[in-house]
Amino acid sequence: MSPGQPLPLSLEDPAPLLRWLDGTGPEPERLEFLALARNWVHTAIAKTRRIRPEVDEAWGRMLQLARDIATPEHQETRSALLQHLMADGRLTVDDLAHKWIDQLVSDITQVESVSRTLAERLVPQEELEDTRHTIRYVLVELLRNTVQHSLDPRGGLVSADLSVFEGNRQMVQVTVADAGIGIPESLRTLHPSAANPRVALERALWPHISGTFEEGLTGTAQNAGMGLFFIAEMAKLTGGTLLIATRGATLVLTGSSDGISAPTLRFIDPQGTGYPGTLVVFELPVGSVVDYPELIETIKDRAKARTPQRATHRWLRFDPAPAAAAAFEIRSRAEDTAKATALARDELVPRIVRREPVLLDFAGLDIVTQSYLHSLLYEPLRLAWALRTPIYVTNVAPAVRSTLDLLENYALAG
Template sequence: MTTQITFQGILGDRQLLNFFKGRNWNDNPSGPVEIVIEQGLHLSPWATTLIAAYGAWLHEVRDVDVHIDYDPSSPTGKFIENIGLPSALGYDCEIPIRRNYVPLTKITTSKEIKPFIDKTAELLDLDDSELADALKYSLTELLRNVVQHSKSRIGGFASAVFYPTKGIVEITIADIGCGLRHSLHEAYPEINRDEKALRFALLPHVSGTFASGNYGNMKDNAGLGLFFVKEIASRAYGGFFLASGSSLVDVWGNKDGSMGKKYVSAERGGWRGTFAVLQLRKDSIGEFDSLLQTCRDIAAEARKSDKEFLVDFLDETPVINGLHVIQVKEFDEDVEEAAKIRDDKIIPALIREDLVVLDFSGIRAATQSFVHALMYKLFKDAPTIKSCLSISCADNASIQAIKAVAAYAAAEEKNVGA
């Protein structure tokens, strides 16, 4: 009996978060699978890349026959053929060569990375050298993660599309492998949830190659790949989605130069493996060498002292099972109560390696003394702060106070060790 797996409606960039939350990928279909692309469906490159990886995994790993049903005369059907989805699913068909499109490409070895990147740069025909450099750098880092760490039996699928009228390049890379949590867990045993793995993976100097005791003392270039991609996207007013297992993080750059970030938890299983969607804006990249140097400077500062860089600031409080949310407004500027909640609730939760969010909603310009009472001891003594604690909904003045307390804790630690 054939199992039909249907995709319908609009699957554009704005639908990615809800799609991730609600999509139930059938990992164990009975009999052959027919992937149905309904007429009127709007597909973004990220959607076709996920479908390609999923279909290839069903066929190559689950040994299931996979077919695709679509209308080749429709706009969606033409896009599907231009992006190479039928070919990725094993159909013997010619992919039309289209300017601004890089069709779905399977990457399984390191030797295949550079040829794909060169092809991408050529086909996208970018006339902006800074955007081209950012694209090549980001693609290299993302694909290297697939080859070196994913343990994906199908490798990874990558695609790229340049939208000239918007000046945006969108890159999607997806694998169905072990996922970030599994990849990091051996070196970092404290990473026992997908949400922790996502947060941790975006920090500077985090790599599955090194033990957790070496955090901040690794070789200069170790564990900078995803951190650099995140910084490049956000500092150039772009976007970066990274999903693994049951969790997704959405990072974007605001016009004022600040970074926005939020986490989404899947309600129906998530993604078996890891996928990334990177959006770069041509008019916001600026001078790439300078942008890259800024990223290196941040990483260098993190090596000196990681306290400030371990603070995970979120635009909104995520909805995640088992999350401990502390509403800071309930004890606003009460330093005694702040210290009590820190000792009685926050530190025990962090010791248990639970996820904790300090929600600063309604707090305007938290004072240094209040933040010190609430957080100094956390920065100084809590070993799991880098993977378990987040700050949500803080205004800029409060953020600066938190960063100052983190820096002060780091300075005190350095003086003690001197």
């Protein structure tokens, strides 16, 4: 492969890598090039090793080549390689210093801390807090999906990197990969009309589409079907890129950075190009999110516009609770959906049934994912509505309030 020819490692042209990994295409010609690729390539390969012996063997050779290339005898190859990458305008030598170790997440209780730590390490600057919140939100939803839906017993592999492109434009990229059943299979039973993998994959991005309930409903106690919807809208609104490769189909969604041109969604050819599991890459220009609460508010409005409406009464109350209300703080349970479901079942529901007021305190939480609030409040809210008993909330940050509004809206709709 000579300079000028495309490398099998760009998000715009992921087919060569994906086709190798899903067993429909040849091994990449120059494996040592892969050693210098961005993290998503490594994560995609690493997660495939266990299930494809030939990939495992190639990975070993790749690591050896990467080690050899650091030795004086390979000086020439090394400079040719770097030249190639830089000529391509994609990577600078700086990139190589910005890699983070992959981490496996197989347990729902790890999701929050891994996401927070990774987001903080990637974007530590205080003035980039809104970018950091966005990254953390995406990681929580993606990791939760691998734990809940992939059926991969080893869970999801997560990685992140930061790259400096020409003109000092920084891109942050996060990747989550599993070797599980894939999105089409997960949706198959309850969504028979989405039998084609491309149709299933696109539909997974719609609000309220989930493998856990039928179309037309807005949720179960556990799921709202909103995780991928939020992530896709985030990519659209920030000029980011979202790649989802799963068994039988791959899509790339690119947002518009100028805020004028429309986002584009395309499937990767040839038909059937996928991934032996589910691979999701989310890339964002650093600093493109300047107002995280507003981003969430906009996505909430878009979701609302696509959800049947019924709520007229408001049973979530933002005004002061009666003194007798039993109070629960949420921060210590943040993003742990198992704890949220337990709190709902053991504390909130019994009190609402007895028509006693409850108060949820969101102090210290700037970011709460839609799917977490869903596990906490979907059932209590439906019950509160049926029994005409308000649920009080306090210390609610703006982005959390938008998400609560959205939840109340659809919880009573389907």
